Amino acid sequence: RYGYFGRVTPEVVRLMFCNVSGCLTEGRIFLSVSGEEMVSINTRDTVGIRMLQKEEVEVVLLMSSVDPVSQKLVDQLSERTGCKVLQVGEEPLNDLKAMVEQRKLEWKDVAYMGNDKADVNCLNLAGLSAVPGNAPTVAINAAKYTCHAAGGMGSVREFAEHILLQREKAKSKMEQDRIDCSNK
Amino acid sequence: RYGYFGRVTPEVVRLMFCNVSGCLTEGRIFLSVSGEEMVSINTRDTVGIRMLQKEEVEVVLLMSSVDPVSQKLVDQLSERTGCKVLQVGEEPLNDLKAMVEQRKLEWKDVAYMGNDKADVNCLNLAGLSAVPGNAPTVAINAAKYTCHAAGGMGSVREFAEHILLQREKAKSKMEQDRIDCSNK
Amino acid sequence: RYGYFGRVTPEVVRLMFCNVSGCLTEGRIFLSVSGEEMVSINTRDTVGIRMLQKEEVEVVLLMSSVDPVSQKLVDQLSERTGCKVLQVGEEPLNDLKAMVEQRKLEWKDVAYMGNDKADVNCLNLAGLSAVPGNAPTVAINAAKYTCHAAGGMGSVREFAEHILLQREKAKSKMEQDRIDCSNK
Amino acid sequence: RYGYFGRVTPEVVRLMFCNVSGCLTEGRIFLSVSGEEMVSINTRDTVGIRMLQKEEVEVVLLMSSVDPVSQKLVDQLSERTGCKVLQVGEEPLNDLKAMVEQRKLEWKDVAYMGNDKADVNCLNLAGLSAVPGNAPTVAINAAKYTCHAAGGMGSVREFAEHILLQREKAKSKMEQDRIDCSNK
Numbered sequence: 238r239y240g241y242f243g244r245v246t247p248e249v250v251r252l253m254f255c256n257v258s259g260c261l262t263e264g265r266i267f268l269s270v271s272g273e274e275m276v277s278i279n280t281r282d283t284v285g286i287r288m289l290q291k292e293e294v295e296v297v298l299l300m301s302s303v304d305p306v307s308q309k310l311v312d313q314l315s316e317r318t319g320c321k322v323l324q325v326g327e328e329p330l331n332d333l334k335a336m337v338e339q340r341k342l343e344w345k346d347v348a349y350m351g352n353d354k355a356d357v358n359c360l361n362l363a364g365l366s367a368v369p370g371n372a373p374t375v376a377i378n379a380a381k382y383t384c385h386a387a388g389g390m391g392s393v394r395e396f397a398e399h400i401l402l403q404r405e406k407a408k409s410k411m412e413q414d415r416i417d418c419s420n421k
Numbered sequence: 422r423y424g425y426f427g428r429v430t431p432e433v434v435r436l437m438f439c440n441v442s443g444c445l446t447e448g449r450i451f452l453s454v455s456g457e458e459m460v461s462i463n464t465r466d467t468v469g470i471r472m473l474q475k476e477e478v479e480v481v482l483l484m485s486s487v488d489p490v491s492q493k494l495v496d497q498l499s500e501r502t503g504c505k506v507l508q509v510g511e512e513p514l515n516d517l518k519a520m521v522e523q524r525k526l527e528w529k530d531v532a533y534m535g536n537d538k539a540d541v542n543c544l545n546l547a548g549l550s551a552v553p554g555n556a557p558t559v560a561i562n563a564a565k566y567t568c569h570a571a572g573g574m575g576s577v578r579e580f581a582e583h584i585l586l587q588r589e590k591a592k593s594k595m596e597q598d599r600i601d602c603s604n605k
Numbered sequence: 606r607y608g609y610f611g612r613v614t615p616e617v618v619r620l621m622f623c624n625v626s627g628c629l630t631e632g633r634i635f636l637s638v639s640g641e642e643m644v645s646i647n648t649r650d651t652v653g654i655r656m657l658q659k660e661e662v663e664v665v666l667l668m669s670s671v672d673p674v675s676q677k678l679v680d681q682l683s684e685r686t687g688c689k690v691l692q693v694g695e696e697p698l699n700d701l702k703a704m705v706e707q708r709k710l711e712w713k714d715v716a717y718m719g720n721d722k723a724d725v726n727c728l729n730l731a732g733l734s735a736v737p738g739n740a741p742t743v744a745i746n747a748a749k750y751t752c753h754a755a756g757g758m759g760s761v762r763e764f765a766e767h768i769l770l771q772r773e774k775a776k777s778k779m780e781q782d783r784i785d786c787s788n789k
Numbered sequence: 790r791y792g793y794f795g796r797v798t799p800e801v802v803r804l805m806f807c808n809v810s811g812c813l814t815e816g817r818i819f820l821s822v823s824g825e826e827m828v829s830i831n832t833r834d835t836v837g838i839r840m841l842q843k844e845e846v847e848v849v850l851l852m853s854s855v856d857p858v859s860q861k862l863v864d865q866l867s868e869r870t871g872c873k874v875l876q877v878g879e880e881p882l883n884d885l886k887a888m889v890e891q892r893k894l895e896w897k898d899v900a901y902m903g904n905d906k907a908d909v910n911c912l913n914l915a916g917l918s919a920v921p922g923n924a925p926t927v928a929i930n931a932a933k934y935t936c937h938a939a940g941g942m943g944s945v946r947e948f949a950e951h952i953l954l955q956r957e958k959a960k961s962k963m964e965q966d967r968i969d970c971s972n973k
Contacts (some may be wrong), residue, residue, distance in 0.1 A: 281905065304464050641825070727973070
């Protein structure tokens with residue numbers, strides 16, 4: 238029942254893409270009279286990202302080129318989270334394909350967190366995918382998991398725990414398969 | 422049953438007015454010790470505005486002259502949303518009439534989003550109108566649609582989807598009428 | 606049944622005291638690395654204050670000297686709301702007594718909005734008093750009205766509408782008494 | 790039934806440790822384009838801290854070295870709350886042990902407020918411990934008390950009231966024991 242290839246490639250996420258706007262942040266941009274721009278991130282989410290990094294999941298943050306943010310903010314986000322920050326266009330899939338192939342991964346090894354229409358193709362394609370609980374219906378329908386937490390309120394952390402739980406499950410299943418095989 | 426004029430002018434919104442304070446923002450103004458002022462907008466709402474602009478609905482943002490905001494903030498909002506920003510007085514209707522006429526539109530072709538007493542006349546007059554879910558009762562009673570989302574939390578996006586859905590319905594009704602006519 | 610003095614002094618509020626921290630704001634202070642401090646106020650609440658001012662209710666904002674805020678922030682609040690801003694100590698009653706007497710008012714002509722232990726005496730004494738919905742129990746128990754809205758989210762506006770409604774009621778009761786008298 | 794030692798050391802908290810991120814703040818950090826960082830604290834929580842200080846409970850604020858914050862922000866927090874601010878590592882217990890011993894206290898005399906995995910050992914060890922209502926499950930399971938309020942929304946105040954209530958209870962129990970002894 239368990240083929241050779243099924244056993245050697247369990248559903249273990251090695252790469253996670255995560256939208257900054259609406260997932261890591263609440264989606265809000267603060268605009269000030271003096272021309273300042275501000276976003277807020279939650280330490281609970283950055284703890285979640287570190288949990289993944291410790292388990293050797295690479296986390297890449299995505300920013301949409303439609304809502305441009307200054308390079309300085311990108312640098313700050315990158316430093317706080319230890320993640321690479323990638324600018325993506327209207328269809329993020331086009332920008333991410335190369336990165337997935339370059340790492341010799343398939344999309345089933347990828348986790349994707351998005352929060353709107355533009356993310357639908359990636360949410361469908363990724364092995365694990367999630368949206369914050371307050372995402373629009375179009376995104377919720379495409380995601381494999383809907384977080385209870387809203388964007389910027391711990392949804393990235395919640396998805397991180399979900400990913401690590403799936404990983405545990407896949408590992409214990411592999412182990413069980415090995416035992417089943419030996420007992421045949 | 423369907424007159425000639427009824428068919429050629431379906432209820433299709435071509436112009437939307439949207440209050441900034443309390444609709445696009447949460448209504449909050451951040452005041453700082455150094456004299457800085459700040460407001461926050463949600464990328465989900467700016468995505469909603471872009472959805473309307475793609476379908477050739479002109480979106481005009483309204484700011485009340487009672488709560489003055491600096492020109493720099495107006496410029497930032499305008500750039501982020503691609504919308505004209507208009508200063509209106511205590512009765513926005515007085516400021517908007519000319520704009521509607523200039524575009525050779527009637528008020529039934531206009532969508533209006535407001536969130537307080539001052540918006541009541543416009544909410545009553547516009548073909549489609551909405552308030553955020555947390556608006557005062559006086560505004561809710563005047564609006565044709567009450568969003569589930571609160572101001573600054575996606576209510577503009579929700580109204581944008583509502584407008585586009587009504588538009589689809591109007592178009593498919595027109596098409597149906599045409600078929601009904603041919604089959605008579 | 607209706608004495609002479611009862612009729613000439615109906616329960617009509619002429620002066621309102623309102624705590625800034627936790628009533629007009631959410632109670633949050635934003636602290637920045639560069640030493641900046643920020644608070645946020647809601648335009649819905651400033652609209653509420655203007656509703657009272659139009660009906661000739663004087664609104665005075667209270668700031669606690671325990672949580673000092675810079676003079677510049679006080680000036681901004683004063684300008685935005687058109688209210689005098691008063692610094693009060695641990696027992697606001699001590700600071701407000703003189704002001705009430707100076708205007709030849711009694712405490713039954715005063716409305717008070719507070720949100721914590723320090724406000725208990727004033728909440729008890731004022732003719733009308735309110736706390737935001739998220740106030741601590743000790744303050745809720747002392748207030749005559751508990752707002753549905755939380756601090757910084759429209760609770761001042763809600764109390765303003767409550768005050769104006771009571772005023773309408775008092776006026777129509779006076780009118781009724783006059784008619785009852787004439788018909789005797 | 791009541792031993793000598795039981796009576797002389799009632800469960801009265803004399804020292805409280807409180808995480809800044811996620812307990813005193815919402816856990817959010819605001820990042821700005823110009824490199825500014827900002828956090829927000831609630832006056833309700835600072836009132837709670839002062840309630841403890843008046844009852845001679847020493848309150849020490851903890852900041853994680855994993856999420857570094859500038860010294861200037863630490864100074865501001867310290868000044869606003871009148872608390873010492875301590876930098877702690879991945880296991881806060883290691884940093885706090887010395888402080889507890891130095892004051893000749895046992896961990897049962899200590900109250901601890903945390904909000905994540907890193908706090909689990911301290912939450913288990915402290916005589917009284919709490920997490921904000923929106924803490925991750927791993928922290929909720931280790932805490933003796935789960936606040937109704939979320940982080941940055943009055944949870945520190947709620948825990949302060951809980952501590953003072955337990956203290957009252959312990960004192961009145963001691964008094965009762967003394968009476969019971971005399972009546973034997």
